[in-house]
Amino acid sequence: MQTTHGxxxxxxxxxxxxxxxxxxxxxxxxxxxxxxxxxxxxxxADQIEEWLVAEVRRLGNKAMQAWAQSAEEQAAEDLRQKTPRARVRKKRP
Incomplete structure (x- = not known):
């Protein structure tokens, strides 16, 4: 619970x-x-605002990357549980 700001x-x-x-x-x-x-x-104030906006964008990007990685891992685990004989291969670079 927030009692006062911060x-x-x-x-x-x-x-x-x-x-x-x-x-x-x-x-x-x-x-x-x-x-x-x-x-x-x-x-x-304008510079700080610009820098903050850029950092929030980076934060959003990192958060989406973390979410996507977690979702991919969960999907792979679901597949392994549903089809134990399925083979998971990594994509070649």
Whole structure:
């Protein structure tokens, strides 16, 4: 629960969020970059906004990549369970 802007009163929720971020270091890196920008004393408001928008786009891209990888792994696992004799081959580069 949010008590005031930026303060959380739910330590369990914070712990779960940190665990999730630790399992996705690429997302943790993007969130850290966003937080760094919000605390940056340099640059104009327009520059900071431009940089934040770019970081949020990178965050979205990393989040979609993580989701797609998870979905692909789940689909492969579902196939293995439904058809144990199916062979999964990796795509050649």
């Amino acid at each position: 303060q959380s009163s739910d330590p369990q929720r914070e712990k779960q969020l940190l665990e999730k971020l630790r399992s996705h270091p690429e997302l943790l890196e993007r969130f850290a970059a966003i937080l760094d920008l919000t605390q940056s004393p340099s640059g104009t």
